[in-house]
Amino acid sequence: MPALRVDPLFALLVADAYTDRHIAALAAGTAAAVHIPGFLDEPTCAVTIKSTNRLPIDDYDPTRVPVRIARFGPALNDYRGSDGALHERYWQAANAARIAWTAARLRPDPVAIALARLGAAWGSAIAPATISGRPVFGGTLREINNGAFVHFDEVVREYPDGLFDQQVIAQLAFNLWIAAPESGGETTMWRRRWRPDDETHRTGYGYTPSTVRGYQHISLRSSAGDALLFNSANLHAVAPNPGQRRVAFAFFLGLTVTGTLIFWS
Structure with a gap:
Protein backbone atom coordinates (compact mmCIF):
# COMPACT_ATOMS: atom_id res chain seq x y z
CA MET A 1 0.00 0.00 0.00
CA PRO A 2 1.55 3.37 -0.98
CA ALA A 3 2.44 5.79 1.81
CA LEU A 4 -0.07 8.53 2.53
CA ARG A 5 0.97 11.78 0.89
CA VAL A 6 0.90 14.51 3.50
CA ASP A 7 0.13 18.18 3.00
CA PRO A 8 2.44 20.02 5.44
CA LEU A 9 0.09 23.02 5.42
CA PHE A 10 -2.85 20.95 6.72
CA ALA A 11 -1.77 21.45 10.31
CA LEU A 12 -3.32 22.18 13.67
CA LEU A 13 -2.13 25.56 14.95
CA VAL A 14 -2.16 26.17 18.71
CA ALA A 15 -2.05 29.75 19.95
CA ASP A 16 -2.92 32.02 22.88
CA ALA A 17 -5.33 34.14 20.83
CA TYR A 18 -6.75 34.37 17.32
CA THR A 19 -5.13 36.65 14.74
CA ASP A 20 -6.05 37.90 11.29
CA ARG A 21 -3.42 35.55 9.86
CA HIS A 22 -5.16 32.57 11.44
CA ILE A 23 -8.47 33.50 9.85
CA ALA A 24 -6.85 34.18 6.48
CA ALA A 25 -4.93 30.87 6.55
CA LEU A 26 -8.09 28.89 7.30
CA ALA A 27 -10.00 30.67 4.55
CA ALA A 28 -7.17 30.02 2.07
CA GLY A 29 -6.77 26.38 3.07
CA THR A 30 -3.21 26.78 4.34
CA ALA A 31 -4.07 25.56 7.85
CA ALA A 32 -6.42 22.84 9.13
CA ALA A 33 -7.60 24.41 12.37
CA VAL A 34 -6.61 26.88 15.08
CA HIS A 35 -7.00 25.73 18.67
CA ILE A 36 -6.98 28.19 21.59
CA PRO A 37 -6.70 26.38 24.95
CA GLY A 38 -8.29 28.28 27.82
CA PHE A 39 -10.23 30.73 25.65
CA LEU A 40 -12.58 30.91 28.65
CA ASP A 41 -11.35 30.26 32.19
CA GLU A 42 -12.76 27.53 34.43
CA PRO A 43 -14.90 29.82 36.65
CA THR A 44 -16.56 31.31 33.56
CA CYS A 45 -17.28 27.84 32.18
CA ALA A 46 -18.77 26.75 35.51
CA VAL A 47 -21.08 29.78 35.65
CA THR A 48 -22.06 29.42 32.01
CA ILE A 49 -22.94 25.72 32.16
CA LYS A 50 -25.34 26.49 35.03
CA SER A 51 -26.84 29.41 33.11
CA THR A 52 -27.60 27.19 30.11
CA ASN A 53 -30.22 25.42 32.24
CA ARG A 54 -32.37 28.50 31.62
CA LEU A 55 -32.33 27.92 27.86
CA PRO A 56 -35.03 25.80 26.19
CA ILE A 57 -33.16 22.74 24.93
CA ASP A 58 -34.55 20.60 22.12
CA ASP A 59 -33.38 17.74 19.90
CA TYR A 60 -32.81 17.67 16.16
CA ASP A 61 -35.48 16.03 14.04
CA PRO A 62 -34.65 12.29 14.41
CA THR A 63 -35.61 11.62 10.79
CA ARG A 64 -32.75 13.89 9.74
CA VAL A 65 -30.33 13.39 12.67
CA PRO A 66 -30.85 9.83 13.97
CA VAL A 67 -28.19 10.09 16.69
CA ARG A 68 -29.47 12.35 19.49
CA ILE A 69 -27.91 15.81 19.66
CA ALA A 70 -29.45 18.25 22.14
CA ARG A 71 -29.35 21.87 21.05
CA PHE A 72 -30.62 25.41 21.49
CA GLY A 73 -31.10 27.76 18.55
CA PRO A 74 -32.13 27.22 14.92
CA ALA A 75 -29.69 26.35 12.17
CA LEU A 76 -30.34 27.48 8.60
CA ASN A 77 -29.92 24.04 7.08
CA ASP A 78 -32.71 22.71 9.31
CA TYR A 79 -35.18 24.94 7.48
CA ARG A 80 -34.23 24.28 3.86
CA GLY A 81 -37.35 23.30 1.96
CA SER A 82 -37.67 20.73 -0.82
CA ASP A 83 -37.43 23.60 -3.30
CA GLY A 84 -34.05 24.61 -1.85
CA ALA A 85 -35.40 27.83 -0.31
CA LEU A 86 -35.40 28.84 3.35
CA HIS A 87 -38.75 28.05 4.94
CA GLU A 88 -40.60 30.95 6.53
CA ARG A 89 -40.77 28.99 9.80
CA TYR A 90 -37.09 29.80 10.27
CA TRP A 91 -37.86 33.41 11.17
CA GLN A 92 -40.33 32.36 13.85
CA ALA A 93 -37.72 30.04 15.37
CA ALA A 94 -35.00 32.70 15.17
CA ASN A 95 -37.19 35.28 16.92
CA ALA A 96 -38.13 32.78 19.65
CA ALA A 97 -34.46 31.92 20.18
CA ARG A 98 -33.49 35.58 20.59
CA ILE A 99 -36.23 36.08 23.16
CA ALA A 100 -35.14 32.97 25.07
CA TRP A 101 -31.49 34.02 24.94
CA THR A 102 -32.31 37.44 26.39
CA ALA A 103 -34.51 35.91 29.09
CA ALA A 104 -31.77 33.44 30.10
CA ARG A 105 -29.44 36.37 30.99
CA LEU A 106 -26.18 34.56 30.29
CA ARG A 107 -23.55 36.67 32.02
CA PRO A 108 -20.92 36.59 30.77
CA ASP A 109 -22.18 35.94 27.24
CA PRO A 110 -19.73 33.47 25.63
CA VAL A 111 -20.96 34.16 22.08
CA ALA A 112 -20.53 37.92 22.51
CA ILE A 113 -17.04 37.36 23.96
CA ALA A 114 -16.04 35.15 21.03
CA LEU A 115 -17.37 37.55 18.39
CA ALA A 116 -15.64 40.50 20.05
CA ARG A 117 -12.27 38.72 20.16
CA LEU A 118 -12.52 37.42 16.61
CA GLY A 119 -13.60 40.84 15.38
CA ALA A 120 -10.66 42.47 17.15
CA ALA A 121 -8.33 39.94 15.53
CA TRP A 122 -9.74 40.66 12.07
CA GLY A 123 -9.78 44.43 12.61
CA SER A 124 -13.52 45.05 12.23
CA ALA A 125 -16.71 44.11 14.02
CA ILE A 126 -18.48 40.92 12.94
CA ALA A 127 -22.12 41.45 11.95
CA PRO A 128 -24.83 38.82 11.51
CA ALA A 129 -25.52 37.63 7.98
CA THR A 130 -28.71 39.12 6.53
CA ILE A 131 -31.39 37.86 4.15
CA SER A 132 -33.32 40.66 2.46
CA GLY A 133 -32.08 42.93 5.21
CA ARG A 134 -33.20 40.63 8.05
CA PRO A 135 -30.42 39.43 10.40
CA VAL A 136 -30.22 35.69 10.91
CA PHE A 137 -29.66 33.95 14.24
CA GLY A 138 -26.13 33.03 15.32
CA GLY A 139 -24.83 31.20 18.37
CA THR A 140 -26.29 27.72 18.90
CA LEU A 141 -25.63 25.58 21.95
CA ARG A 142 -25.13 21.87 21.27
CA GLU A 143 -24.55 18.85 23.47
CA ILE A 144 -23.04 16.08 21.35
CA ASN A 145 -22.42 12.99 23.47
CA ASN A 146 -23.19 10.26 20.92
CA GLY A 147 -20.98 11.61 18.16
CA ALA A 148 -21.74 13.23 14.80
CA PHE A 149 -21.50 11.71 11.33
CA VAL A 150 -18.85 12.64 8.79
CA HIS A 151 -20.25 15.76 7.13
CA PHE A 152 -19.42 19.20 5.79
CA ASP A 153 -21.02 22.62 6.30
CA GLU A 154 -20.95 25.03 3.36
CA VAL A 155 -23.84 27.44 2.91
CA VAL A 156 -23.01 28.16 -0.72
CA ARG A 157 -23.65 24.47 -1.50
CA GLU A 158 -26.59 24.08 0.84
CA TYR A 159 -28.26 27.09 -0.84
CA PRO A 160 -26.71 27.16 -4.34
CA ASP A 161 -29.11 29.85 -5.58
CA GLY A 162 -27.78 32.21 -2.90
CA LEU A 163 -29.15 32.99 0.54
CA PHE A 164 -27.42 35.95 2.16
CA ASP A 165 -27.29 39.55 1.03
CA GLN A 166 -23.53 39.20 1.46
CA GLN A 167 -21.50 37.00 -0.88
CA VAL A 168 -19.48 34.42 1.07
CA ILE A 169 -16.20 33.11 -0.35
CA GLY A 206 -23.72 12.84 6.54
CA TYR A 207 -21.57 10.17 4.94
CA THR A 208 -20.19 6.74 5.80
CA PRO A 209 -16.63 6.51 7.21
CA SER A 210 -15.44 4.97 3.96
CA THR A 211 -15.75 8.43 2.38
CA VAL A 212 -12.70 9.68 4.28
CA ARG A 213 -10.75 6.44 4.70
CA GLY A 214 -7.09 6.92 3.82
CA TYR A 215 -7.17 10.72 3.84
CA GLN A 216 -4.93 12.93 5.94
CA HIS A 217 -6.69 14.04 9.09
CA ILE A 218 -6.32 15.79 12.44
CA SER A 219 -8.14 14.81 15.64
CA LEU A 220 -8.48 16.95 18.73
CA ARG A 221 -10.16 16.41 22.08
CA SER A 222 -10.79 19.79 23.65
CA SER A 223 -11.15 20.73 27.30
CA ALA A 224 -13.75 23.01 28.85
CA GLY A 225 -12.88 26.59 27.94
CA ASP A 226 -11.09 25.70 24.70
CA ALA A 227 -11.99 27.23 21.34
CA LEU A 228 -11.53 25.75 17.87
CA LEU A 229 -11.81 27.46 14.48
CA PHE A 230 -11.62 25.45 11.25
CA ASN A 231 -12.79 25.49 7.64
CA SER A 232 -16.12 23.67 7.70
CA ALA A 233 -16.00 22.80 3.98
CA ASN A 234 -13.51 20.09 4.99
CA LEU A 235 -15.27 16.87 5.97
CA HIS A 236 -15.38 16.51 9.75
CA ALA A 237 -16.95 14.37 12.45
CA VAL A 238 -17.27 13.99 16.22
CA ALA A 239 -16.49 10.79 18.15
CA PRO A 240 -18.89 9.51 20.84
CA ASN A 241 -18.11 10.15 24.51
CA PRO A 242 -20.56 7.99 26.48
CA GLY A 243 -21.08 8.82 30.14
CA GLN A 244 -19.81 12.41 30.03
CA ARG A 245 -21.01 15.75 28.70
CA ARG A 246 -19.65 17.57 25.65
CA VAL A 247 -21.31 21.00 25.46
CA ALA A 248 -20.25 23.80 23.14
CA PHE A 249 -21.44 27.09 21.72
CA ALA A 250 -21.06 27.23 17.96
CA PHE A 251 -21.50 29.52 14.98
CA PHE A 252 -20.19 29.95 11.45
CA LEU A 253 -18.03 32.78 10.19
CA GLY A 254 -18.17 33.86 6.57
CA LEU A 255 -15.47 35.80 4.78
CA THR A 256 -17.19 37.97 2.17
CA VAL A 257 -16.01 39.40 -1.14
CA THR A 258 -15.64 42.80 0.56
CA GLY A 259 -13.28 41.39 3.20
CA THR A 260 -15.74 41.61 6.09
CA LEU A 261 -16.74 38.79 8.41
CA ILE A 262 -20.34 37.78 9.05
CA PHE A 263 -21.77 35.09 11.34
CA TRP A 264 -24.73 32.73 11.49
CA SER A 265 -25.81 29.30 12.71
Missing part, protein backbone atom coordinates in the same frame (compact mmCIF):
# COMPACT_ATOMS: atom_id res chain seq x y z
CA ALA A 170 -15.06 31.02 2.64
CA GLN A 171 -16.87 29.53 5.63
CA LEU A 172 -15.31 28.75 9.00
CA ALA A 173 -16.79 26.96 12.01
CA PHE A 174 -16.22 28.18 15.56
CA ASN A 175 -16.72 25.99 18.63
CA LEU A 176 -16.30 26.99 22.28
CA TRP A 177 -16.59 24.22 24.86
CA ILE A 178 -18.03 24.82 28.32
CA ALA A 179 -18.06 21.11 29.25
CA ALA A 180 -15.85 18.42 27.77
CA PRO A 181 -15.22 14.71 28.39
CA GLU A 182 -12.00 13.24 29.70
CA SER A 183 -12.08 10.62 26.95
CA GLY A 184 -13.81 10.44 23.59
CA GLY A 185 -15.59 13.32 21.91
CA GLU A 186 -12.73 14.12 19.55
CA THR A 187 -13.32 16.44 16.61
CA THR A 188 -11.70 15.04 13.47
CA MET A 189 -11.10 17.07 10.32
CA TRP A 190 -9.98 15.55 7.03
CA ARG A 191 -8.10 17.11 4.15
CA ARG A 192 -11.02 16.19 1.98
CA ARG A 193 -13.93 18.18 0.58
CA TRP A 194 -17.23 17.04 -0.87
CA ARG A 195 -17.29 15.43 -4.30
CA PRO A 196 -20.41 14.55 -6.31
CA ASP A 197 -19.79 10.80 -6.05
CA ASP A 198 -19.87 11.10 -2.26
CA GLU A 199 -23.65 10.98 -2.49
CA THR A 200 -23.41 7.23 -3.04
CA HIS A 201 -22.03 7.05 0.52
CA ARG A 202 -24.67 9.26 2.14
CA THR A 203 -26.22 8.25 5.45
CA GLY A 204 -28.76 10.68 6.93
CA TYR A 205 -27.26 14.15 7.08
Whole structure:
Protein backbone atom coordinates (compact mmCIF):
# COMPACT_ATOMS: atom_id res chain seq x y z
CA MET A 1 0.00 0.00 0.00
CA PRO A 2 1.55 3.37 -0.98
CA ALA A 3 2.44 5.79 1.81
CA LEU A 4 -0.07 8.53 2.53
CA ARG A 5 0.97 11.78 0.89
CA VAL A 6 0.90 14.51 3.50
CA ASP A 7 0.13 18.18 3.00
CA PRO A 8 2.44 20.02 5.44
CA LEU A 9 0.09 23.02 5.42
CA PHE A 10 -2.85 20.95 6.72
CA ALA A 11 -1.77 21.45 10.31
CA LEU A 12 -3.32 22.18 13.67
CA LEU A 13 -2.13 25.56 14.95
CA VAL A 14 -2.16 26.17 18.71
CA ALA A 15 -2.05 29.75 19.95
CA ASP A 16 -2.92 32.02 22.88
CA ALA A 17 -5.33 34.14 20.83
CA TYR A 18 -6.75 34.37 17.32
CA THR A 19 -5.13 36.65 14.74
CA ASP A 20 -6.05 37.90 11.29
CA ARG A 21 -3.42 35.55 9.86
CA HIS A 22 -5.16 32.57 11.44
CA ILE A 23 -8.47 33.50 9.85
CA ALA A 24 -6.85 34.18 6.48
CA ALA A 25 -4.93 30.87 6.55
CA LEU A 26 -8.09 28.89 7.30
CA ALA A 27 -10.00 30.67 4.55
CA ALA A 28 -7.17 30.02 2.07
CA GLY A 29 -6.77 26.38 3.07
CA THR A 30 -3.21 26.78 4.34
CA ALA A 31 -4.07 25.56 7.85
CA ALA A 32 -6.42 22.84 9.13
CA ALA A 33 -7.60 24.41 12.37
CA VAL A 34 -6.61 26.88 15.08
CA HIS A 35 -7.00 25.73 18.67
CA ILE A 36 -6.98 28.19 21.59
CA PRO A 37 -6.70 26.38 24.95
CA GLY A 38 -8.29 28.28 27.82
CA PHE A 39 -10.23 30.73 25.65
CA LEU A 40 -12.58 30.91 28.65
CA ASP A 41 -11.35 30.26 32.19
CA GLU A 42 -12.76 27.53 34.43
CA PRO A 43 -14.90 29.82 36.65
CA THR A 44 -16.56 31.31 33.56
CA CYS A 45 -17.28 27.84 32.18
CA ALA A 46 -18.77 26.75 35.51
CA VAL A 47 -21.08 29.78 35.65
CA THR A 48 -22.06 29.42 32.01
CA ILE A 49 -22.94 25.72 32.16
CA LYS A 50 -25.34 26.49 35.03
CA SER A 51 -26.84 29.41 33.11
CA THR A 52 -27.60 27.19 30.11
CA ASN A 53 -30.22 25.42 32.24
CA ARG A 54 -32.37 28.50 31.62
CA LEU A 55 -32.33 27.92 27.86
CA PRO A 56 -35.03 25.80 26.19
CA ILE A 57 -33.16 22.74 24.93
CA ASP A 58 -34.55 20.60 22.12
CA ASP A 59 -33.38 17.74 19.90
CA TYR A 60 -32.81 17.67 16.16
CA ASP A 61 -35.48 16.03 14.04
CA PRO A 62 -34.65 12.29 14.41
CA THR A 63 -35.61 11.62 10.79
CA ARG A 64 -32.75 13.89 9.74
CA VAL A 65 -30.33 13.39 12.67
CA PRO A 66 -30.85 9.83 13.97
CA VAL A 67 -28.19 10.09 16.69
CA ARG A 68 -29.47 12.35 19.49
CA ILE A 69 -27.91 15.81 19.66
CA ALA A 70 -29.45 18.25 22.14
CA ARG A 71 -29.35 21.87 21.05
CA PHE A 72 -30.62 25.41 21.49
CA GLY A 73 -31.10 27.76 18.55
CA PRO A 74 -32.13 27.22 14.92
CA ALA A 75 -29.69 26.35 12.17
CA LEU A 76 -30.34 27.48 8.60
CA ASN A 77 -29.92 24.04 7.08
CA ASP A 78 -32.71 22.71 9.31
CA TYR A 79 -35.18 24.94 7.48
CA ARG A 80 -34.23 24.28 3.86
CA GLY A 81 -37.35 23.30 1.96
CA SER A 82 -37.67 20.73 -0.82
CA ASP A 83 -37.43 23.60 -3.30
CA GLY A 84 -34.05 24.61 -1.85
CA ALA A 85 -35.40 27.83 -0.31
CA LEU A 86 -35.40 28.84 3.35
CA HIS A 87 -38.75 28.05 4.94
CA GLU A 88 -40.60 30.95 6.53
CA ARG A 89 -40.77 28.99 9.80
CA TYR A 90 -37.09 29.80 10.27
CA TRP A 91 -37.86 33.41 11.17
CA GLN A 92 -40.33 32.36 13.85
CA ALA A 93 -37.72 30.04 15.37
CA ALA A 94 -35.00 32.70 15.17
CA ASN A 95 -37.19 35.28 16.92
CA ALA A 96 -38.13 32.78 19.65
CA ALA A 97 -34.46 31.92 20.18
CA ARG A 98 -33.49 35.58 20.59
CA ILE A 99 -36.23 36.08 23.16
CA ALA A 100 -35.14 32.97 25.07
CA TRP A 101 -31.49 34.02 24.94
CA THR A 102 -32.31 37.44 26.39
CA ALA A 103 -34.51 35.91 29.09
CA ALA A 104 -31.77 33.44 30.10
CA ARG A 105 -29.44 36.37 30.99
CA LEU A 106 -26.18 34.56 30.29
CA ARG A 107 -23.55 36.67 32.02
CA PRO A 108 -20.92 36.59 30.77
CA ASP A 109 -22.18 35.94 27.24
CA PRO A 110 -19.73 33.47 25.63
CA VAL A 111 -20.96 34.16 22.08
CA ALA A 112 -20.53 37.92 22.51
CA ILE A 113 -17.04 37.36 23.96
CA ALA A 114 -16.04 35.15 21.03
CA LEU A 115 -17.37 37.55 18.39
CA ALA A 116 -15.64 40.50 20.05
CA ARG A 117 -12.27 38.72 20.16
CA LEU A 118 -12.52 37.42 16.61
CA GLY A 119 -13.60 40.84 15.38
CA ALA A 120 -10.66 42.47 17.15
CA ALA A 121 -8.33 39.94 15.53
CA TRP A 122 -9.74 40.66 12.07
CA GLY A 123 -9.78 44.43 12.61
CA SER A 124 -13.52 45.05 12.23
CA ALA A 125 -16.71 44.11 14.02
CA ILE A 126 -18.48 40.92 12.94
CA ALA A 127 -22.12 41.45 11.95
CA PRO A 128 -24.83 38.82 11.51
CA ALA A 129 -25.52 37.63 7.98
CA THR A 130 -28.71 39.12 6.53
CA ILE A 131 -31.39 37.86 4.15
CA SER A 132 -33.32 40.66 2.46
CA GLY A 133 -32.08 42.93 5.21
CA ARG A 134 -33.20 40.63 8.05
CA PRO A 135 -30.42 39.43 10.40
CA VAL A 136 -30.22 35.69 10.91
CA PHE A 137 -29.66 33.95 14.24
CA GLY A 138 -26.13 33.03 15.32
CA GLY A 139 -24.83 31.20 18.37
CA THR A 140 -26.29 27.72 18.90
CA LEU A 141 -25.63 25.58 21.95
CA ARG A 142 -25.13 21.87 21.27
CA GLU A 143 -24.55 18.85 23.47
CA ILE A 144 -23.04 16.08 21.35
CA ASN A 145 -22.42 12.99 23.47
CA ASN A 146 -23.19 10.26 20.92
CA GLY A 147 -20.98 11.61 18.16
CA ALA A 148 -21.74 13.23 14.80
CA PHE A 149 -21.50 11.71 11.33
CA VAL A 150 -18.85 12.64 8.79
CA HIS A 151 -20.25 15.76 7.13
CA PHE A 152 -19.42 19.20 5.79
CA ASP A 153 -21.02 22.62 6.30
CA GLU A 154 -20.95 25.03 3.36
CA VAL A 155 -23.84 27.44 2.91
CA VAL A 156 -23.01 28.16 -0.72
CA ARG A 157 -23.65 24.47 -1.50
CA GLU A 158 -26.59 24.08 0.84
CA TYR A 159 -28.26 27.09 -0.84
CA PRO A 160 -26.71 27.16 -4.34
CA ASP A 161 -29.11 29.85 -5.58
CA GLY A 162 -27.78 32.21 -2.90
CA LEU A 163 -29.15 32.99 0.54
CA PHE A 164 -27.42 35.95 2.16
CA ASP A 165 -27.29 39.55 1.03
CA GLN A 166 -23.53 39.20 1.46
CA GLN A 167 -21.50 37.00 -0.88
CA VAL A 168 -19.48 34.42 1.07
CA ILE A 169 -16.20 33.11 -0.35
CA ALA A 170 -15.06 31.02 2.64
CA GLN A 171 -16.87 29.53 5.63
CA LEU A 172 -15.31 28.75 9.00
CA ALA A 173 -16.79 26.96 12.01
CA PHE A 174 -16.22 28.18 15.56
CA ASN A 175 -16.72 25.99 18.63
CA LEU A 176 -16.30 26.99 22.28
CA TRP A 177 -16.59 24.22 24.86
CA ILE A 178 -18.03 24.82 28.32
CA ALA A 179 -18.06 21.11 29.25
CA ALA A 180 -15.85 18.42 27.77
CA PRO A 181 -15.22 14.71 28.39
CA GLU A 182 -12.00 13.24 29.70
CA SER A 183 -12.08 10.62 26.95
CA GLY A 184 -13.81 10.44 23.59
CA GLY A 185 -15.59 13.32 21.91
CA GLU A 186 -12.73 14.12 19.55
CA THR A 187 -13.32 16.44 16.61
CA THR A 188 -11.70 15.04 13.47
CA MET A 189 -11.10 17.07 10.32
CA TRP A 190 -9.98 15.55 7.03
CA ARG A 191 -8.10 17.11 4.15
CA ARG A 192 -11.02 16.19 1.98
CA ARG A 193 -13.93 18.18 0.58
CA TRP A 194 -17.23 17.04 -0.87
CA ARG A 195 -17.29 15.43 -4.30
CA PRO A 196 -20.41 14.55 -6.31
CA ASP A 197 -19.79 10.80 -6.05
CA ASP A 198 -19.87 11.10 -2.26
CA GLU A 199 -23.65 10.98 -2.49
CA THR A 200 -23.41 7.23 -3.04
CA HIS A 201 -22.03 7.05 0.52
CA ARG A 202 -24.67 9.26 2.14
CA THR A 203 -26.22 8.25 5.45
CA GLY A 204 -28.76 10.68 6.93
CA TYR A 205 -27.26 14.15 7.08
CA GLY A 206 -23.72 12.84 6.54
CA TYR A 207 -21.57 10.17 4.94
CA THR A 208 -20.19 6.74 5.80
CA PRO A 209 -16.63 6.51 7.21
CA SER A 210 -15.44 4.97 3.96
CA THR A 211 -15.75 8.43 2.38
CA VAL A 212 -12.70 9.68 4.28
CA ARG A 213 -10.75 6.44 4.70
CA GLY A 214 -7.09 6.92 3.82
CA TYR A 215 -7.17 10.72 3.84
CA GLN A 216 -4.93 12.93 5.94
CA HIS A 217 -6.69 14.04 9.09
CA ILE A 218 -6.32 15.79 12.44
CA SER A 219 -8.14 14.81 15.64
CA LEU A 220 -8.48 16.95 18.73
CA ARG A 221 -10.16 16.41 22.08
CA SER A 222 -10.79 19.79 23.65
CA SER A 223 -11.15 20.73 27.30
CA ALA A 224 -13.75 23.01 28.85
CA GLY A 225 -12.88 26.59 27.94
CA ASP A 226 -11.09 25.70 24.70
CA ALA A 227 -11.99 27.23 21.34
CA LEU A 228 -11.53 25.75 17.87
CA LEU A 229 -11.81 27.46 14.48
CA PHE A 230 -11.62 25.45 11.25
CA ASN A 231 -12.79 25.49 7.64
CA SER A 232 -16.12 23.67 7.70
CA ALA A 233 -16.00 22.80 3.98
CA ASN A 234 -13.51 20.09 4.99
CA LEU A 235 -15.27 16.87 5.97
CA HIS A 236 -15.38 16.51 9.75
CA ALA A 237 -16.95 14.37 12.45
CA VAL A 238 -17.27 13.99 16.22
CA ALA A 239 -16.49 10.79 18.15
CA PRO A 240 -18.89 9.51 20.84
CA ASN A 241 -18.11 10.15 24.51
CA PRO A 242 -20.56 7.99 26.48
CA GLY A 243 -21.08 8.82 30.14
CA GLN A 244 -19.81 12.41 30.03
CA ARG A 245 -21.01 15.75 28.70
CA ARG A 246 -19.65 17.57 25.65
CA VAL A 247 -21.31 21.00 25.46
CA ALA A 248 -20.25 23.80 23.14
CA PHE A 249 -21.44 27.09 21.72
CA ALA A 250 -21.06 27.23 17.96
CA PHE A 251 -21.50 29.52 14.98
CA PHE A 252 -20.19 29.95 11.45
CA LEU A 253 -18.03 32.78 10.19
CA GLY A 254 -18.17 33.86 6.57
CA LEU A 255 -15.47 35.80 4.78
CA THR A 256 -17.19 37.97 2.17
CA VAL A 257 -16.01 39.40 -1.14
CA THR A 258 -15.64 42.80 0.56
CA GLY A 259 -13.28 41.39 3.20
CA THR A 260 -15.74 41.61 6.09
CA LEU A 261 -16.74 38.79 8.41
CA ILE A 262 -20.34 37.78 9.05
CA PHE A 263 -21.77 35.09 11.34
CA TRP A 264 -24.73 32.73 11.49
CA SER A 265 -25.81 29.30 12.71
